[in-house]
C-alpha cells in the first residue's frame with residue numbers, strides 16, 4: 001500500500017510541479033503569497049480588521065474583488081466588510097465625495113491636487129483610532145489605489161504613517177498589440193494573439209479579464225488591439241461587434257480600446273474609389289465610421305495610424321500630407337472625444353538621405369498644424385528599437401505637437417523572448433536624455449509628460465510582448481518589461497532600480513538575499529545585450545526579416561537602408577556611420593549643445609561612438625585600447641556578463657522551486673549560446689576589414705564565418721506577413 005502510494009506520488013509529482021509552475025507564472029506580479037513576517041502580518045491584520053468599500057459601480061466592484069482575492073491569501077484570514085462608513089472602520093475605501101466630513105477634512109488637500117486617475121492612501125487618527133483611507137476623485141483612482149495598497153503589502157512595506165498621493169503623469173498609457181486578425185503576432189515571441197476573434201463576441205475568455213486586471217494593476221489605461229500594419233476588416237461591423245465585446249471587459253478596469261486604422265479602408269471596405277483625405281466622400285466615410293464605432297463603444301479611444309511607412313497606404317498616395325490625413329480622422333473622432341495617434345516611423349524608398357534623419361525632416365514643418373486631438377507617436381530612437389540608440393531628435397524639437405513615446409517591449413532586436421533583458425534600463429536612459437531644447441534639464445521625460453511645452457494631452461505606448469503563452473511573455477523575466485513599461489508610463493521619472501525591486505518582491509521574494517543579486521542581474525542585462533550584439537553605437541546588424549541573430553554581412557536587400565552594411569560601414573579604414581557635418585549631418589537635428597557633444601569624439605559618450613562617427617581601427621578608446629581591440633573586448637564582455645547571470649541564478653536555487661529555477665536556467669543557457677554566436681559572427685566578419693588579430697582575453701571562434709552566414713531561419717517567430 002505504502003509502495004503504491006509512493007508510486008502514485010512519483011507519477012503525479014512532475015505533473016503537479018509543472019502545473020504549479022505555469023500557475024505561478026500566470027499570476028504575473030499579482031502573486032499574493034502569505035506575509036511570513038509576524039510583526040508585519042499583525043500590523044496588516046489590524047489595518048484590515050473592518051473594511052468599508054464603496055462598490056456601487058463596476059470599477060469599484062473590481063477593487064473590492066481584488067481585496068477579496070488578495071487579503072485572505074496575504075493574511076490568511078476572512079475579510080470583514082461593513083456596509084457603513086463608521087469611525088471604527090480600520091480601512092475605508094471610498095470616493096472622496098462619499099467620505100464623511102471628518103475624513104474629508106483630512107484628505108481634502110491631497111485629493112484636490114490629484115487628477116481624475118489619481119489616488120490617496122493615507123493613515124490617519126480619528127477619535128483615537130488609527131485607520132487607513134484609500135480615496136480618489138473617481139472610481140478608477142480607487143482601483144489604482146487598491147492595487148498600490150496591495151502591492152505595499154506584497155512587498156512588505158510598513159503601513160504605519162503611510163501617506164501616498166499619486167497621480168499618473170501621462171494621460172494615455174497604452175499597449176500597442178501588433179496582433180493580426182489570424183492571431184499571428186508581428187514580432188511576437190510569446191505565442192499567438194490573446195484575441196480569439198473566431199469565438200468573439202459571444203465567448204469571453206477569462207484571459208481578457210486577467211489581462212485587463214494586470215494592466216490596471218500598473219496603471220495601463222489604453223490598448224490598441226491590432227497591428228499597425230493594419231487590416232481594414234477590423235473596421236467592419238462583424239469585427240466591431242467583437243471589439244465591442246472586448247471593450248466591455250476592459251472598461252471595468254479603466255482601459256480604453258484603440259484600433260489601427262488602415263488608411264485605404266474607405267476603398268477596401270467602403271467601396272469608394274479613393275482614400276484621398278480631401279475628398280468629400282472619404283471624409284464622410286470616416287465620419288460615419290466613427291459614428292458607427294461610438295454607437296457600440298462610447299468610450300472608444302481612437303485610431304492608431306501607420307501611414308506612408310514601409311508600404312502602408314497614406315495621404316501621400318494622393319499627393320496630400322500627414323496633416324491632411326491625421327486631421328481628417330481627427331475631425332471624425334472629435335465629436336466623441338476620440339484621438340488620432342499618428343506614427344512618425346516614416347522613411348521613404350525614394351529618399352536616400354540618412355534614414356535616421358527622415359522622420360524629423362518630414363514632421364518638423366507640421367508642428368502646430370495638427371488638430372488638438374492628434375498625437376504623433378515617435379519611436380525612442382531615430383532608427384528602429386535597437387539595443388541602444390540615441391534619443392530621437394524629434395523629442396523636444398516639436399513644441400506644439402504632443403509626442404507619444406513609443407517603446408518596444410517585445411524583444412524584436414533584443415534576442416526575442418529567450419534573452420533576459422530588463423528593458424526599463426533602456427527606457428530610463430531615453431527618458432533621462434537631455435534634449436537641451438529649453439536649456440539644461442529639458443529631458444525627454446519632460447517632453448513626454450507635457451511639462452516642457454505645456455502640452456495638455458500626453459501619451460506613452462509600448463509595443464506589447466504579450467501572447468497566449470501560459471506565462472504571457474515567453475520569458476518569466478519579460479513580465480518585468482511589461483510591468484516596468486506600465487510603471488514608467490505612469491511616472492516617467494521612476495528609476496529602473498526601484499522598478500526592478502518592486503517587481504522582484506511582487507513576483508518572487510522579499511528576501512534581501514534574493515532581491516539584491518537578482519536585481520543586479522536584471523540591471524546589467526541590458527548592457528550585456530548591447531555588448532554582445534552591437535557595442536559602441538553599432539546598430540541594425542541583424543539578419544534579414546526575422547531579425548534573429550547577427551547578419552552584419554547582409555548587403556542584398558532591395559533598399560540600401562534595409563542592409564546592415566549601410567549602418568556599420570565597415571571598411572579597411574575603419575567602422576561606423578559618420579553622422580557629423582562631414583557625413584550625413586544628422587547631428588544638426590539636435591539642439592546645439594547635444595549636436596556639439598555628439599560631433600566631438602572627445603565629448604560623445606562612447607556608447608554612441610559608432611552611431612555618429614566612422615573611425616579608424618586604431619582609434620584610441622578611453623580605456624587606451626584601440627577601437628578594434630576595445631570592440632572585440634566588449635563583445636567578450638557581453639558573453640562574460642551572461643555567464644555571470646547564470647552564476648547568479650544558480651546561486652538563487654534555494655529560493656526557487658525546481659521548475660522556477662529550471663525554466664530561467666534553460667533560457668539563460670540559450671542566451672549564452674546566442675551571445676557567443678553574436679560575438680563570433682560579428683568579430684569574424686569585422687575582422688575581414690580590420691585585418692587584426694583578436695586581442696588577448698577574447699575567446700577564439702569555434703565556427704567559420706561561412707558557417708554563420710549559412711544559417712537560415714525561415715520559421716523564426718514573429719516574421720511579419722506580407723505587407724500589402
Ligand code: BDP
Pocket residue numbers: 186187228229306310345384385412720
Ligand atoms: C519594425 C518592425 C516591423 C514594424 C515596424 C513598425 O520590423 O515589423 O512593422 O517596425 O514599427 O521594427 O511599423
